[in-house]
Amino acid sequence: MKKENYDIMQKETKNNSFCQNLAKVSVPPSRIKITNALKSLLKDKDFNSITTAEISRVAGVNEALIYRHFDGKRGLLHTVLSEYLNEFVSNLIFDLKGIKGAINKIRKFIWATLHYYDDDRVFSQILLLEVRNFPGYFESETYQIVKQYAGFLMKIIEEGIQSAEIRDDIVPAGIRQFILGSIEHYCLPALIYNKKMDCDILADNLCEILFSGIKKH
């Protein structure tokens, strides 16, 4: 079995939790111990200043297992990030089911993303600040999922244009960029200076500005 294929099974998500019983592949416990160790350590310090020795000590497993299960220290981080993002995107897709209309979907999309940033500051900070400087990030699976996430928003926008909910004289990529950019813009200071953020108000504010601009009237 290939190294990186345990991803989906490791943590329950709304989408695939029911598959658990079917999948008879057992995830080695040491694998989970390691990812948990890294997650726990990331709460306290920079990724670069976490050592493999530290990870293995916290995980209570042999250091070399990091290389059996993952592609070294950086590979471990990317795996952990991918798993995390995967879960978020899966949940997001699930949450948007049953919502009617592009505008409503976008509202939900924004709120969910803000909530996600608020909820897990550790990963959000890594995603927003750290990971972009890593060599090879733009070839990583993590980045693929981010693109998938952005593509998902894109489809909603295009859907809205086709259903005449959204103006057709703005390029969709522009709208997507505005949304994603604004979200980051809102979250960044809160993440960095560790302030609480009020997702409801923030989402409302953003949507008001956004929709007043893009809604077909």
Next chain:
Amino acid sequence: MKKENYDIMQKETKNNSFCQNLAKVSVPPSRIKITNALKSLLKDKDFNSITTAEISRVAGVNEALIYRHFDGKRGLLHTVLSEYLNEFVSNLIFDLKGIKGAINKIRKFIWATLHYYDDDRVFSQILLLEVRNFPGYFESETYQIVKQYAGFLMKIIEEGIQSAEIRDDIVPAGIRQFILGSIEHYCLPALIYNKKMDCDILADNLCEILFSGIKKH
């Protein structure tokens, strides 16, 4: 000649540029090469992941000179930072001369600070993000200058209160904190995602909110 005393001579500032011809103290070229090398490297990467070997290689000088001229790698950063900040504060003080009234001074103060953040992204990013986590930062000269800068704003506010330009029922430290916090809040995303910022509009917006709150009516 003592280690850290070249500060003022190394870069022209509005205040002391005319002294340049008088001051017969020669700054060793290697010292400038090293600071430039660090500045240049900081554009591309984290301070912690820059090595002394790298600095000396880029500077084209011997590694040991980093220790002759500065107090090691961190000392080098703090020196460079201090020099930069010093220049900014000197210029700021110079710029504020001849301006009448606390309100006008504050407007200039805000605009100049925004402009400064906009102008040198490398240092601003370090100042806003990196340096605060360094052990010993709050004992460093860098922090002293930051305090001097904040104290300078404080004096303007107090001057405004005494001249009855500014309400006397708000504690000055609160006003100062609001100003500095807002500036940071505005600049952070622009710095991190490297977006252009329009200092004029930003300053206007901030001043409007601020002055409507603190002006004596």
Next chain:
Amino acid sequence: MKKENYDIMQKETKNNSFCQNLAKVSVPPSRIKITNALKSLLKDKDFNSITTAEISRVAGVNEALIYRHFDGKRGLLHTVLSEYLNEFVSNLIFDLKGIKGAINKIRKFIWATLHYYDDDRVFSQILLLEVRNFPGYFESETYQIVKQYAGFLMKIIEEGIQSAEIRDDIVPAGIRQFILGSIEHYCLPALIYNKKMDCDILADNLCEILFSGIKKH
């Protein structure tokens, strides 16, 4: 397995040599190579002027192993010293069993110590000259063993006082100090100028003076 726990197994001592076959813990050969390398180098030069590179080269192992197996260069010395001292103290305690009377025990104690100093000049020299100047020596395990050794002598003296073999009007710590000081005083020149020392005569001389002073008559 923890760093410092090989102590007892590495070298046969009278007390635990018979356990050797039972203890299934294998001491990494590199560990022994390193200690031997240090011991060998100490014959020729000062501890401070021995480099880790030198140690690893003589040992024929990787330099980093010094840090895997021991707490750095100084830790290595203290470990080696402790092992050696431990063996000596263990043997001494064993040798004193079955001897009746405090006076006889003290005689044996003196003789054994002189013999020990005579036997391993390298360590004795370090113990008598070098180690005392090291920062942290008085917190080291080495010093703990030295204290244990001195405490052991103390107990014999007190035993002698209670059994009325030794005068009770001299403070025991004084007697202990006289014994230990005299031994050092005798051994020092022999150690430094590498002269043979006649333990039998030396012990006799010392005991004669000592016992004439402390025996209850």
Next chain:
Amino acid sequence: MKKENYDIMQKETKNNSFCQNLAKVSVPPSRIKITNALKSLLKDKDFNSITTAEISRVAGVNEALIYRHFDGKRGLLHTVLSEYLNEFVSNLIFDLKGIKGAINKIRKFIWATLHYYDDDRVFSQILLLEVRNFPGYFESETYQIVKQYAGFLMKIIEEGIQSAEIRDDIVPAGIRQFILGSIEHYCLPALIYNKKMDCDILADNLCEILFSGIKKH
């Protein structure tokens, strides 16, 4: 003027103080500053852990002067030691003038040497402990002076044998070795453990044993 030729002029000795006015060669003050700096530093720490930077800082001169005036750091030490020894030997030779008889001369020789060891512990410690391990010691001028000193004693002994004061059935080198060895033996513990030594009693004791053995009766 050659590097090492200021030796004799630098410090007044009984023998050549009167030459001072004649010798019109001026000793550069920086030279004296450096030697004094080293002497002063040696009181507190190991020669090996004294740096050239430290020496020059204490001396208040430029570091490179150590290489103008002396043969580097080690050369400086040897120069300083030689000067010191030279002074001692000169004084010793002067002191022995006017004394009649080999036995009397030897007594004076012993007393003076003990006194010298007692008087300047710093140099005595270096001479007795440190310098012997230095590579090139046995080719150094320092060692030449030590040999001269030993040779001087030798001549007294031979003189005593010829004048029939001393037995002629003991090889002179043996007597010399006994004297020098005994002196060292006496002084070592006092030097290392920094105890005061009573030169008069020590000299008496040693002479009693010595003369009872070598005097012709």
Next chain:
DNA sequence: CATGAATGAGTGTTCATTCAT
């Protein structure tokens, strides 16, 4: 005679990674 600048060779130590079992 004196000096500030410069340097090469090392210093102890760390760490991500590999290997043999």
Next chain:
DNA sequence: TATGAATGAACACTCATTCAT
């Protein structure tokens, strides 16, 4: 799957020494 041992390359930093002036 798991592990203890091993390692090469790097790390920040130091120092005796040389050089140009």
